[in-house]
Amino acid sequence: MFSINNILRENIKNLTPYSSARDEYQGEASVFLDANENAYGSPLEQAYNRYPDPLQFEVKKRLTEIKGVPPRNIFLGNGSDEAIDILFRSFCNPGVDNVILVPPTYGMYQVSANINDVAVKNVPLTEEFQLNLDGIAEAIDEHTKLIFICSPNNPTGNSIDRTDVETLLANFSGIVVVDEAYINFSRQKTFIQELTEYANLVVLQTLSKAWGLAGLRVGMAFASEEIIEVMNKVKPPYNVNEASQQLALQALANVDLVNLWIKETLQQRDLLVLGLKDFDFVVDIYPSDANFILVKTTNANGIYDFLVSQGIIVRNRSKVELCEGCLRITVGTPDENNILLQTLQNFK
Numbered sequence: 001m002f003s004i005n006n007i008l009r010e011n012i013k014n015l016t017p018y019s020s021a022r023d024e025y026q027g028e029a030s031v032f033l034d035a036n037e038n039a040y041g042s043p044l045e046q047a048y049n050r051y052p053d054p055l056q057f058e059v060k061k062r063l064t065e066i067k068g069v070p071p072r073n074i075f076l077g078n079g080s081d082e083a084i085d086i087l088f089r090s091f092c093n094p095g096v097d098n099v100i101l102v103p104p105t106y107g108m109y110q111v112s113a114n115i116n117d118v119a120v121k122n123v124p125l126t127e128e129f130q131l132n133l134d135g136i137a138e139a140i141d142e143h144t145k146l147i148f149i150c151s152p153n154n155p156t157g158n159s160i161d162r163t164d165v166e167t168l169l170a171n172f173s174g175i176v177v178v179d180e181a182y183i184n185f186s187r188q189k190t191f192i193q194e195l196t197e198y199a200n201l202v203v204l205q206t207l208s209k210a211w212g213l214a215g216l217r218v219g220m221a222f223a224s225e226e227i228i229e230v231m232n233k234v235k236p237p238y239n240v241n242e243a244s245q246q247l248a249l250q251a252l253a254n255v256d257l258v259n260l261w262i263k264e265t266l267q268q269r270d271l272l273v274l275g276l277k278d279f280d281f282v283v284d285i286y287p288s289d290a291n292f293i294l295v296k297t298t299n300a301n302g303i304y305d306f307l308v309s310q311g312i313i314v315r316n317r318s319k320v321e322l323c324e325g326c327l328r329i330t331v332g333t334p335d336e337n338n339i340l341l342q343t344l345q346n347f348k
């Protein structure tokens with residue numbers, strides 16, 4: 001059975017978190033001489049001279065309206081990459097613990113593991129890009145703390161079978177991280193609804209993809225109150241800056257526009273698939289639940305280099321296990337997609 005105390009690092013259990021100036025008073029105040037800020041202002045139109053809300057309450061309140069998850073179950077990070085790193089730092093003892101990854105998948109899990117000196121047990125996806133549950137069960141040992149599942153998966157684009165993820169959640173006594181960076185483009189339901197069911201579930205989402213805010217660096221983790229408390233304790237005090245909080249809040253008022261873009265992206269994805277199918281060098285296009293497609297080709301390096309020479313950048317994934325010969329192509333605007341297709345006509 002999952003118990004947070006069984007998997008929390010001892011030093012984190014005993015950690016006294018940094019107490020910021022604004023944490024230490026209660027009540028109303030109008031004169032703030034506590035945080036060594038510049039009281040005169042900032043040399044910008046917007047006043048950024050004050051430290052931001054460390055727990056980003058206004059943004060969380062809005063996310064609660066959109067996602068139906070209370071603020072106490074939401075962590076905000078400097079991108080979801082920060083949430084990934086904080087999970088390692090909270091739960092994995094360097095040089096002792098391990099995590100399970102299911103490649104091909106998002107590269108930052110491995111990098112974060114390496115940075116934190118945490119061993120990785122790789123259990124590759126099946127040929128159908130689904131979980132190898134037997135392999136995962138065999139790989140789990142007493143030091144396995146986290147299993148990362150990316151769904152829809154980057155770079156393959158498919159969603160992972162829901163029942164398989166639930167099997168892991170029900171049987172693994174560590175944390176299952178379901179990274180839903182691309183969930184807005186998916187036909188599948190989010191795992192957020194399962195938070196009340198599974199105490200060992202962490203769902204990651206981001207404002208970097210469908211929300212069009214990659215430059216702001218705002219990522220979300222949804223989890224039990226006790227996991228969120230740990231993550232808040234470990235994070236740097238002001239990890240989401242004031243500009244990002246304000247702009248995220250403004251953007252989150254624009255759900256309709258984002259939904260429109262999602263619809264258009266999905267239409268464009270279908271058109272891109274149709275257009276690419278015609279080329280002799282395209283061997284396969286994998287079904288996608290995301291805003292990108294994985295395309296198997298006869299000559300990934302050649303096509304990649306040719307596109308670069310024409311000023312078009314796609315992602316060459318041909319060296320990745322199970323993705324031999326593959327390029328990952330993000331769905332662009334209609335113009336961008338047409339330029340790509342027209343340019344490819346000239347590839348010999």
Ligand SMILES: Cc1ncc(COP(=O)(O)O)c(C=O)c1O
Nearest residue numbers: 079080081106154181206208219
């Ligand atoms: C699966 C997945 N998770 C997380 C991220 C990072 O998101 P963020 O911009 O919120 O750090 C990416 C970015 O490509 C991604 O593909």
